[in-house]
Amino acid sequence: MKQGVHWSVRGVAGWAALMLLARCGGQTSDTAGNPRCQESSGLEPRQVDLAPTDDAYVEEGLEEPRSGAERKLVADNLSRRSAFLRFEVPAQPGPVRRATLRLYALDGSTDGPRLYPATTDWSEDSLTWSQQPSVTGGPLGDVGDVPHGSWVEYDVTSFVTGSGPYGFALITESRNGVDFASKEHVRLEWAPRLILSVEAPAPEDCAAHP
Template sequence: MKQGVRWGVRGVTGWAVLALLAGCGEDASTSGQEVGPGCRDAMELGTGMLACGLAADAYAEEALPQTNYGVSHKLVADNLNRRAAFLRFEVPTLPAPVLRATLRLYAMDGSTDGPKLYPASTDWSEDSLTWEHSPVLTGAPLGDVDAVPNHSWVEYDVTAAVKGSGVYGFALVTESRNGVDFASKDHARKEWAPRLILTLEDARQK
């Protein structure tokens, strides 16, 4: 069972590369200097790597169309009970262009077939999101994953959607009846919270 991660960074010819090192409960959001609302550099300012925490997250269930799960410790994507998860990030003004953007999630309960990740609308609140009032999918899938082991990290490349500062919404939707439970930002293990990892162009390498 993995015990979370801590973020390390090294620069390689104009790129800042994220090294994922086994940790023991260290929260990535505390291992750096704050750059903007919800975003911190991974180790020290100027490395070219930002770890952005969620502005909001929730999941919704078709069988309970008026129920809100905004404070749940998990984000569920499951086609057996028709449940989908939604996330929103607010990226501040950045000091350099984005070279790569990765959504990183922790699967507490895995699946034989993981969910697809879609871009989604951002005009919603986690306190009022329900199946009846859920975000709208705004494009084709950004990524898909196959089998997801229990207690493992899952990554989606969202570079095509995240180009710079702004508000970004995502939806996790699956066709599998074997659903997956990801840790939400409200989970007691804060190091398991979803992160949007931004690799920025490193001006020092030019």
């Protein structure tokens, strides 16, 4: 007998009826042989790629907003400059299992900046040194040597846990600063990204029977 196929014979009003119960990949057949779908109860990983809603940097002593038009985000301690990013995370179909902030280094550093959580009640159009976002906690990550033209990743899983606004501050004590590409850079593929790995319900195992 073929594996996975079960037969049962039952007498009905003097007639012998034969019923086939077939199961294959989550699909079942009714007594008329029509396929039925079974919804999966499992979860599968799904990647969500988010661009920042706002990003800019500020410099000590400069109170004129940069209007978010700069193509770079600068963090260095030589001229006291710090960079900030803001993301809006929409509702997700399942829990966030991993969150990573990816930045592209236009100009590297021997000692990259620390990443901190920051307030979100700001706009890149009005950001200045005296009106910069506040840091709201300890460092989320730190990087050492940052080669020129390389990707830098910060694991922010402990911070980004669901939907809502999220702010980040890039601050360094190094006088050898780093320049990251901003969302205004002409090379769009170098723009900052918040990448989420989300557990979402797996799709049905077969097409639904009309």
